[in-house]
Amino acid sequence: MSMVTLTINGQKVTVPEGSTVLEAAEKLGISIPTFCHDPNLTKPGACRICVVEVQGARNLPASCVTPVTGGMVVETHSAAVLEARRTILDLILANHPLDCLTCEKSGACKLQEYAYEYGVAGTTFDGERHDYPLDDSNPYIVRDMNKCILCGKCVRACTEIKGQHAVDFARRGFETKVSAPLDNPLGESECVFCNNCVTVCPVGALSDKQLLGKGRAFEVEKEPVTCTFCDAGCEFDVVKRKGKVLGVAAKAAAVGRPLCLKGRLGLDFIHNPGRVNPPLMKDDNGQWVETPWEAALGLSEVVAKLARLKD
Amino acid sequence: MKSLMDKCCDKCQSTVENQCQGYIKCRLEGPFCHQDEGCKEKRAAFLAGINIPAGSDKKKILICAGTGCISSGSLKVSDKLVEELEKAGLTGQVKVTTTGCHGFCEQGPIFIVEPQHVFYTRVQPEDVAEIVESHLKNGQVVERLLFHEPSTGQTVLEYNNVNFYARQQREVLHNCGHIDADSIDEYVANGGYLGLTKVLSGMSPTDVVEEVKKSGLRGRGGGGFPSGLKWQFTQQAAGDKKYVVCNADEGDPGAFMDRSVLEGDPHSVIEGMLICGYAIGADEGYVYVRAEYPLAIKRLTTAIEKAEQYGLLGKNILGSGFSFKLKIKAGAGAFVCGEETALLNSIEGLRGMPRPRPPFPAVKGLWEKPTNINNVETFANVPLIFRKGADWYAGIGTEKSKGTKVFALTGKVNNTGLAEVPMGITMREIIFEIGGGIQGGKKFKAVQIGGPSGGCLPENLLDLPIDYDSLTQAGAMMGSGGLVIMDETTCMVDLARFFLNFTQKESCGKCIPCREGTKRMLEILERICDGQGRQGDIETLERLGNTIKSASLCGLGQTAPNPVLATLRYFRSEYEDHINEKKCIAGVCSALLTYFIDEELCKGCSKCAKVCPAGAITGVVKEPYKIDTDKCIKCGACIDSCKFGAVKRG
Structure with missing residues (x-):
């Protein structure tokens, strides 16, 4: 090369x-x-x-x-570049709700990050702002189009990775928006809830419903895991807060990490009170009793021998 | 022989599949492959029927059937003419031809009697009988229907002596208004497809590119990029499949030269595209026409069918081995699709949003294949270059801008329409000689050139020789060639607001500077016009405008602030007056105007009070009336109604 x-x-x-x-x-x-x-x-x-x-x-x-x-x-x-970037940030903020204090994306928002980096505290323009109603129609994704900066990542993720093409750009000029066909709510679209769009959204326009209100980026830990529900072996992040699993997020929008519903939602049983942790075996009366792992696996003798050797 | 394009007799061996190389020349001077005076005479008779020689006892009537004249009733005139000729028994003597646009739409319907070039304007069906009886039968010209020169009031007999035409150099438009656009015979009889013949009989693709480079032709769509160089890039790009695309998505308010060429001379565009296809190695082309041009689409469709029928489109054209097919794609009404990469997306069935460049279409264009895109007027120039030679072409114009340019004259000028002039002409010549000066004897203020992407030139630049580079330097641009003439009653802030409103609404929404930036600029202009301008607004407009220009993705955004920046450059004081003095000297921005009644002049007739829709005018009859400015909605009805000039605005 x-x-x-x-x-x-x-x-x-x-x-x-x-x-x-x-x-x-x-x-x-x-x-x-x-x-x-x-x-x-x-x-x-x-x-x-x-x-x-x-x-x-x-x-x-x-x-x-x-x-x-x-x-x-x-x-x-350079000076010209900084001027252009600051103007662009200023223009975005002129049409963006500045509700960072309660925004899910706070701490992981690119707009917030760059506004900080380039010292753009707010907008110098006053004028029309969009006032779209919150789209809560989708069972897994919440859309706040007032926060959308029209970067188009969600459109591309939906079209290029999943091939679903549930959303695209509609209208022109200031009225341009990302929309499902006929401007229907996302819940009535062809969306299959893969959440790739949520993963790529640089701002707070798209949120994962199951993580809503459970913690912001700086309050949670992320643990990369490979899903074992099927043999596709998708990689994603298990999102935890204080040790408790909150949900699962795609690591990135990419082929091979489609993050199906089973992988993302099957984690509910981690916190299921009915979930059984130690192994159970039937006793002589046919009753289930808690049993140590070595006994359940039939390894009691081996373990005993190893313990002796260790001593 | 039903058509000039048909074979003269069975000795002719040329077929659509295996076309003779000299097919076109044969139509004009043939036959060549066999000696037969009868065949020669047949051809000559056909040609004489198309272009009636001077001195002939036959006549030909050209009735304009461009979109403009059709809307002023030219088709009814033509029907009536056919009827009247029949009544008068002149059908065999007088041929009626409906043509494309003459470019003088304001004077339509246009009616020309050939071969004498007698120029009748604004002819209505009820005038036709008189023309037939007086002129066609008795040789007496109908004086009252002749054109009156607005500057002198004198009547002009022949169209080539009308100032509007006399000062033009109609090369690209030479067929427009003079041939039947639906007739391939008439195109060929006037030199059509001779350029293609020259190209396909011995020139290599590289020779063709070199010839275009030598001509100095630059893109007529706006950018002014050297066409030969663009062709060369596409020719040199690696690819098994290449495309030629014609951009006919003409969208600048007031510009209609491309529509006129397609409506009046569609074969010239086809011929230009064929030559380009041969040069770059493409076998397929698209014409992207906006759907709002139904007549252009219809005529182009007919032209493509005719060209296919006679083997000028299809396989093995003129026996050269070169094959080319042409399709039409109707646009869906987005201005941004005039931007070449958005246009390509639109042909591919995607939303019309521009793509980043590089890669340029010459490398990765339609369906990722090397593609050469030129606009209608550019392609229409190409056959001329090959028919008349690159040296001839390069002899017209200025050092860096060759050939002619078609301008669309609109606004407050006496003669509105299409004017084709050599590059390097001054704006003064266009406006005051071709355009016949300003309407109503008012004072010229500025000319907006290049549509919403361009800028305005003030009076002190009227003598600037116009070419691509001089205009760019002056803060305007050639653009597609729209010229909007403004007089003292035009407010320059309002003008900038108008154009920015257009570009903001037509922004595709893809990039932030254009989508959000033009919105904020528009809001600032709106508040200035509304009397709410603030200190610092001018500086914000300049700062935003410069960022939008430098940071936007495509040509639409990069030029959108031009109308604002140019008016700020030449008419800054008007902005300052609006902001500081709350005054609009042109009397346009209604929020800055107050209406009052001059007590000296008011006769107390009460007319103004009666027409006032807001009930703001009160008074006693025969005594001066008064306007309550709180109630006044500034509609201007009172001014229009007052016979004594007593109602004033200021």
Whole structure:
């Protein structure tokens, strides 16, 4: 594979031909903000928060879709770039409910993160804001379209991974929104509740209903597991708080991690009071009695011998 | 022989499957493959029936059947003419041809008597009998239906002496209004498909690309990218399948040159696309026409059918081995689909949203195959380059902008319509000579060029030679060539608001700067027009405008702030007046106007009080009336009703 050398913020970096400026910057450890970019999905270059300055270019190209070229000179945090990013954040906030205090996404929200990073405390614009009703019609996903920044990740996750295409963009201009066919509620759509959209949403527009109100990103621990319900072996995160399992979330939107309902919801039996923990065996009277694991497995003698050897 | 395109006799061996290389030339000067004076005469007679020679006792009437003239009743005129000719027994002497657009729609229905070029305007069905009796039968021109020059008031007999046409250089539009668009015979009789013949009889694809490069042709759709270079990129792109796409999604308010070409000369676009297909190695093409152009779609469909029927589309065209098929895709009414990558998405059945570039369509276009996209006017230029030569073409225009450009003149100008002029002409010549000056003798204020993506030029730039680069430098752009002329009664803030309202509504919603940014700019402009402008609004507009320009994904967003930035550049004081003084000098922004009655002039006739829908005007008859400004809704009905000029606005 041929390699290309370019300069980013004064540092030289060599990456494979066909890489994007964003990937080259990542290699140097330079952090460029992104909303619509996801390595597992196609690249629309839509949100423009990742724009950079490229010497000789007329405009500010989006680093997530701009291929590197030899000798390219890139500035990722120049004055013009910062101005553009701050303006974009300002514009998003002009049409976003600033309810971070009660937002499920708080702590894991990209908008919150970048507003902090770029010092955008609020919006300088006053004007129309969307006032969509909360869409609670889906049994597993809650949609708050007022928080949607139209990055389109949910549309792509639904279309490209699951192939379901339950949602897409509708309308034009300021009225553009992500919508199920005929602007029906999500509960009446072709949604199969895979929750890939929830996983990729960078803001609080899409939430997992079963995790609602149970804790924010900084209050929970995530444990990667492989689902054993079937032989697909999907990987996902078990979300726990103070040791108690709250739910399961997809690790990322990708093929091979479809996260079916069985895998995600079958965890209910962990906390089922009827769930049996120690093994039971029938005694001579035909009654179930708690039995040690070694006895249940017929390994009592082996264990006894090992214990002796250990001593 | 029913058509000029048919074989003259059975000795002709050319078939649709195995077409003779000289097929087109044969139609004009043939036959070549055999000597037969009879055949030659048959062809000559056909040609003389199409282009009636001067001095002939026969006549040909051209009645415009473009969308504009049809709406002013030209088809009724044509029906009536056929009827009257029959009554007068002139059917054999006078041929009636319905044509495409003459570009002077405001004067429609247009009626031309050939070969004398007599130019009748605004002809109504009831005028037809007089024309037939007086002119066609007795040779007496009907004076009252001739065109009156607005500047001098004089009547003009021939259309080529009308200032509107005399100052033009109609190359691309040379057939528009002069041939029957549904007739392939008439296109061929006027040099059609000779460019293709030249290309397919010995030129290599690379020769073709070089010729286009040499001509200096640049894209007429807005960007002005050198067409030859674009063709070269597509030609050089690796791919087993390539496409040619014609962008006919003309959407700028007031611009209709592409529609006119498709309605008036559809074969020129087909010929241009064929030449492009040969050059880049494509065997398939699409014309993406907006569905709001039903007549253009109809005429193009007929033209494609005719071209297929005679083997100019299909397999082994002109015996060259080159094959090409052409399809029409009707757009669904989104302005953004004029952006080439959104257009490609739309053809593919996806939502019309632009794709990031690179990869450019030349590398990865329609269905990810290398694709060359040009607009209608660009393709219509191509046959001329090959028929008349790249050197001839490059001889027209300025150093970096060659050829002619069709402009759509609208707004407060006397002659509105389509004008084709050489690049480098000044705006003054277009507006005051071709356009006949400003309506009602008012004062010129500015011209908006390039539609909602362009900007305005003030009076002191009227003598700027117009080409791609000079316009960009002046903060406007060529765009598709829409020219909206404004006089002193146009408010520049209101104008910017109008165009931004358009782009905001047509934004596809994909990228944040365009979707959200134009919304906030529009809100600021609305409040300025509403008298609620604040200190700092101008600076915010400039800051936002520059970010939207530099950070947006596609051409729509990157040019959307232009009308605001250009008006701020040339008419900043109007913005300041609106914000600081709460004044609109043009008298447009109603929130900034108050209506009052001049007591000296008011005769107390009470008419204004009667028409006032808000009951804001009171008084005693024969004494001066008064307007209650709290009740006044500023509709202007009182001004229109007052015969004494006593009601004033300020």
